[in-house]
Amino acid sequence: MTFMQRLIDFFGKKSSKAKGGGDQAISKQKAGGKMTARERIAALLDDGSFHEYDLFVEHNCQDFGMHEKELAADGVITGSGTIGGRPVCIYAQDFTVAGGSLGFMHARKITKVMDHAMKMGVPIIGINDSGGARIQEGVNSLAGYGEIFYRNTLASGIVPQISVILGPCAGGAVYSPALTDFVFVVDKISKMFITGPEVVKTVLGEEISMEELGGARVQVETAGNAHFFARSEHECFEQIRKLVSYLPDSNRRKAADVEKKEPRPTYKIETLIPGDSKIPFDVRDIVRAIVDDSEFFEVQKQFAPNAIIGFSRIGGETVGIIGNQALVLAGVLDIDASDKIARFIRFCDAFNIPLLTLVDIPGYLPGSDQEHGGVIRHGAKVLYAYSEATVPKITVILRKAYGGGYIAMCSHHLRADFVFAWPTAEIAVMGPEGAANIIFRSEIQGSKNPEETRRQKVKEYTDKFANPYVAASSGYVDAVIAPEETRGYIVHALRLTRDKQESRPARKHGIPPF
Amino acid sequence: MGQDKLGQLALENGVYETRLTRKFEKRRLFERQDPRIIKAVIPGVVAEIHVRKGQTVGQGEVLLTLEAMKMLNRIAAPASGTVKSLRVKTGEKVSKGQVLVELE
16 A cells, blocks of 8 residues: 555544444434534533544454444543643543443543543543443453442542543443542433332332433432533533633642632622521622632532532632531531532542631531431541641631531631631530520529520520630630631631641551541 | 522521421431331232231241342241231232231
């Protein structure tokens, strides 16, 4: 062959592979409202930045007539590109090729880009759209999954791992996303479950649709397996690009600083908080009044909304924000909120992102479902995660900080670097009503007018203890500050803690209450 | 997600006006189980009944065999007592939570 012939031959081969499962399968994919794997990569990455590898990889299965079947790129597209100019590794399963089923070589393509990501220190993004294991390949397919899970575990805390569910992701396949840091789902397209509706029906007699069992809404709202919900694939890609902008490439770096901006004047911090600590307000407005350009990128918005987590920038620097949300369930900590907060703390700590905690917590949610569901061990995760974190930790107590909740929400005792409190803060062993009922029980019971005595005693307790000054007198609060001073104090604290050094005793690893 | 309407949540420290989540509203309230009423924990088919009405049984004695998920599950008496009533027959399909045997 001449040079020209070779080139023509190459382009022919390449374009035939790039067609994936062919026109018919592609139109079927589109009829389902889904983009193709290649379109997805192109839409997510910077224009023209995708570099593909392993296009010519072929499966090596000999059984069940598979040796006669050619599967383009073995059903997964892998490579690297850039988002906002920063490199990322990426793979996208191609549902048009054998239903995106995972065979051994398919998995090997994935693990190769995962290895790249870890070695080079760049984020890894996986787009999942697969019917599951390639049954013809038998246990080799399972080996493929196992290799992916193992690498997900090794990569945890080394590079940010992002999973995008754009189709079915069922059975064992769900465990790769579950091991990664952030899971994105799209309404009506994403489906995740361990056992599908048919098995659930046969075994348990439960009638439930795929959407109700493991659709996008269920995953973000009820199960909490997914972190971001979008109405379209395009919206989902915008969310991913935004998330990546807040993160460092790997744990070897800090997230890049951007130009600092003042919060927008619409959020007036001194007017946002109700004086009565039982009146709800949206803690996200406090966040917006503090952070650069009033921009708060919320994570797990729909799950356990009694706590909020997310990213912002303060003074140009990425900060992880955690807050109790009085607007929902009075801002109590419960099983779900504890899990949500604890995992977020660990992500931020692993990737050198300082933590800002906004406290307004009345306590833990009472109830048999909570106690029997293990709120003790789930709640313990928050203590563990905060205590172990060595990134800068700054806490602002807005209103209530009662009992165990006060300790858990990044108090000095868990080694917050700075604890600031507003004059509206109420830092006490428990809320005034509960405390008065116990301390003055006999006086209240013995009184001619118990209700009146109770009211008096609650007031007495409130005046004496429901404030920041008792804690400040012991040095548990570093400064009582006016709301409008908050941003200034935080900016300075971040400056001061920038080169913070703190270590923990050497050990193989701790044993968090998983 | 929280609904927009505010509800009330009673905590140790009084009642709070706040949004209630769907998950919270759907939470299951505690029900005390009567150990003398034996229910199917899984749907299946009654393969064999090993006891008669009025029979005295000891703790751990197998009352019936329930075939479910391709397994022959032996349903044992949680405590000793007398069989007050047998609520199912051999070959009968039972659903989850259905009462199988009542002891006294």
